[in-house]
Structure formats: structure tokens, C-alpha cells
Amino acid sequence: MDKIPILRLGNFLLVTIQVDLYDRLALNLEADLVQMVNKTNARGVLIDISAVTIVDSFMGRIIGNIASMSKILDAETVVVGMQPAVAITLIELGLPLKGVHTALDMERGMSLLKSMIDIDGEDIDQESTDDGIITQ
Amino acid sequence: MVLSLSKDTVQVLKEQDVVFLKNRVKEVAVKIKMGLVNQTRLLTAASELVRNMMRYANGGVCQIEVVSSGRNNGVRLIFTDKGPGIPDITAAMRDGFSTGKSLGLGLPGTKRLVNEFDIKSKVGEGTTVTIIKWANG
Numbered sequence: 150m151d152k153i154p155i156l157r158l159g160n161f162l163l164v165t166i167q168v169d170l171y172d173r174l175a176l177n178l179e180a181d182l183v184q185m186v187n188k189t190n191a192r193g194v195l196i197d198i199s200a201v202t203i204v205d206s207f208m209g210r211i212i213g214n215i216a217s218m219s220k221i222l223d224a225e226t227v228v229v230g231m232q233p234a235v236a237i238t239l240i241e242l243g244l245p246l247k248g249v250h251t252a253l254d255m256e257r258g259m260s261l262l263k264s265m266i267d268i269d270g271e272d273i274d275q276e277s278t279d280d281g282i283i284t285q
Numbered sequence: 286m287v288l289s290l291s292k293d294t295v296q297v298l299k300e301q302d303v304v305f306l307k308n309r310v311k312e313v314a315v316k317i318k319m320g321l322v323n324q325t326r327l328l329t330a331a332s333e334l335v336r337n338m339m340r341y342a343n344g345g346v347c348q349i350e351v352v353s354s355g356r357n358n359g360v361r362l363i364f365t366d367k368g369p370g371i372p373d374i375t376a377a378m379r380d381g382f383s384t385g386k387s388l389g390l391g392l393p394g395t396k397r398l399v400n401e402f403d404i405k406s407k408v409g410e411g412t413t414v415t416i417i418k419w420a421n422g
Contacts, residue, residue, distance in 0.1 A: 169307075171300060172336070203307070203325065205332040206390040234325035242329065242394035243380060 153178045155185050161262060162186065162224075165197040170204075175211040183218045193262035194219050197255060199230030209244040216249045225265045226250060229258035287417070289361070290351040298344040303335050306347055310362065313349055317358040319420040326398040327360060327418040333391045334364045334414050340385060342368020342411065352417060359400070359419035370408040378404070 151174055156163040162185055164178070182194065194215070198204070204212070216226040227250045239246065250265075252258035293313075295306045310331050314324045331347075338345040345366030352361045371377050378396070383389035396402040401417035 169304075171304060173300060203328050203332055205329045205336070206387065206394060207332075207336060210387070232325075234322045237322055238325050238329045238398065241326070241397050242333075243390045243397070244394070 153181075155182060157185075157189055157191070160190075160192040160266070161259075162189065162191045162194045163197075164195065165200075167200050169202055170208050170211075172207060175208055179211050179215055179218070182215055183222065186219050186222045186224045191224050192266045194224055194226045195255070195258050195262060196226065196228045197230050197258075198228060198235075199232065201235065202232065204231075204235050204239055206242060206244055209239060209242070209246060213246060213249060220248075225262060227252055227258040227262050229253065229255055286354060287361075288353045290353055290358075293349045295347050295349065296344075297335055297338060297347055300339075302344075303332075303339065306335060307331060309349055310360065313351060313360050314418075314420075317351055317360065317420050319360070319418070323418060323420065323422070327362075327416075330395045330398040330416055330418070331362055333395045334362070334416070337391055337414075338364055338366045338368070342366035345411075354419075357419050357421060359417050359422065361415065361417045364414045365411065366413075367411040370410055370412055371404075371406040372408050374404055374406055 151168065153164060153166055153174065162182065164182065185191065186194065196212070212228060219226045229252045231251060250261060252261050293309065295302070295309055297303060297306055307328055310328060311324065314327055319327070335347065345364060348363040350361040352359050376382050378392050380393045381389045395416065399416040399418045400422045403415040404412065406412040
């Protein structure tokens with residue numbers, strides 16, 4: 150059984166989809182990712198689909214689901230690296246992926262995520278420094 | 286006048302067959318020099334139709350053909366299943382209509398992605414969907 154790895158990077162989860170998704174794989178990813186968000190308290194999810202050549206209505210729905218599920222667990226989702234042909238096909242199919250944030254590449258996706266959760270990020274930093282400093 | 290140049294049949298019963306079918310369709314599309322965007326449209330359409338076949342009819346058969354009309358070459362796919370059939374095709378072709386738990390984009394969306402689309406269905410006997418995507422269309 151194939152599995153798509155989910156990497157943790159600070160407050161974010163990083164998913165790079167290197168194969169064309171089939172239904173079972175996409176469903177497993179949805180379940181794994183939502184569980185990981187919960188387990189790691191991640192604030193953001195970055196999904197790289199630059200190697201994905203087909204996104205049909207089912208995969209599109211899964212991507213939308215991941216974004217909505219993460220949202221109610223207080224994590225933002227950004228999809229990066231969509232191929233132009235995939236974007237054309239998605240719109241013609243009638244699937245505008247509403248509510249899913251997108252960015253052209255990993256770098257822009259990362260800064261978009263950071264800007265979305267900036268305020269909270271500072272809070273966490275302060276907390277950690279507070280912990281580190283011995284109070285008088 | 287649409288001429289058939291080559292024919293190939295793929296049985297789709299398991300999820301692995303779906304991957305095999307998509308690869309075969311891609312091979313044929315590349316062979317007739319279909320552009321990348323049209324390839325993506327054709328493969329996405331095939332993906333939608335094969336999912337319908339798996340979900341509602343427990344699989345079926347797909348015939349892959351290279352067709353030619355004048356100077357234009359294309360790929361014709363004929364999906365045939367012996368499933369329950371579609372009682373109301375007009376409703377099934379409407380955006381947002383679904384008897385399953387999906388978005389109801391499959392059939393109308395597929396029609397928008399290809400050049401020619403034909404669906405025939407008889408309740409209790411099965412459904413046949415035929416699509417054509419031209420290499421430059």
C-alpha cells in the first residue's frame with residue numbers, strides 16, 4: 150500500500166505528492182493529514198502538487214475537504230505548484246476550489262502561510278522565550 | 286466522417302485497472318501528438334467516467350480508439366458497463382445532480398472537457414458513454 154509522507158516543519162506540515170493520486174490513496178492522505186494536524190498542533194498545511202498531472206472532481210473534493218477539515222482544527226491549508234494544464238481542467242470541469250489558498254511555489258506558499266498565522270506565531274515565540282528565561 | 290485507425294480494449298474491474306487504463310490512454314494521446322492541455326482534459330474526463338463505472342456498475346470495459354476525421358486525429362473512448370443504468374439522463378447531465386455522495390460534476394464536467402460526448406443508458410441493462418477528444422480541438 151502506497152503512503153504519502155507527511156513531514157513536520159516547525160508549526161507546519163509539509164506534504165509533497167509525487168505520484169498521481171488514486172482514490173484510496175487520496176482518502177488515506179485526507180485521514181492521515183487531519184490526524185497529524187491534531188497530533189502535532191500544526192497551524193498550517195502546505196501541499197505540493199507540482200508532480201500531479203490529473204486532478205478530477207474526486208481529488209478536487211479531497212483537497213477541498215482537507216482545507217475545510219484543517220480549518221476547523223485551526224490550521225490553514227495552502228496548495229502550491231499546480232500545473233497550468235491542471236488549473237485549466239479544474240475550471241472547465243466546474244471545480245474552482247473555493248476556500249483553498251494557493252501559491253505558485255513552495256517559497257511563496259510558505260510566506261503566505263506565515264503571513265496568515267503571523268500574530269499567533271509571535272505569541273508562541275514569546276511563550277517559548279518566557280519559558281527559557283529564569284525570572285527574577 | 287470519423288474513421289477508426291486502431292482499437293484496443295481494457296477491462297476495468299479493480300482499482301489497479303484504473304491506473305493501467307489511464308496509462309494506456311496517455312500513451313495513445315502522446316502517439317497522436319496531442320498537446321499537454323488536451324491530454325490533461327482527456328485523462329481527467331477518462332478518470333471521471335471510469336470512476337462512475339466503478340462506483341455505480343462495479344466496473345466495465347473501455348475501448349480506446351485512434352480516430353481520424355479529415356486531417357484531424359483524435360482519441361475516442363467508449364465506456365460500457367452492465368450496471369443499473371441511468372433513469373433520467375437529462376437530470377444526470379445537470380451540474381450538481383448526484384444520486385451518490387459526490388458533487389455531481391462528473392458527467393456535465395466531462396462533457397465540457399471533450400469535443401464529442403454521447404451517453405446511452407437503459408435501466409437494468411447498462412450504460413455506454415462515448416467521448417472524442419481531437420488532438421487540436
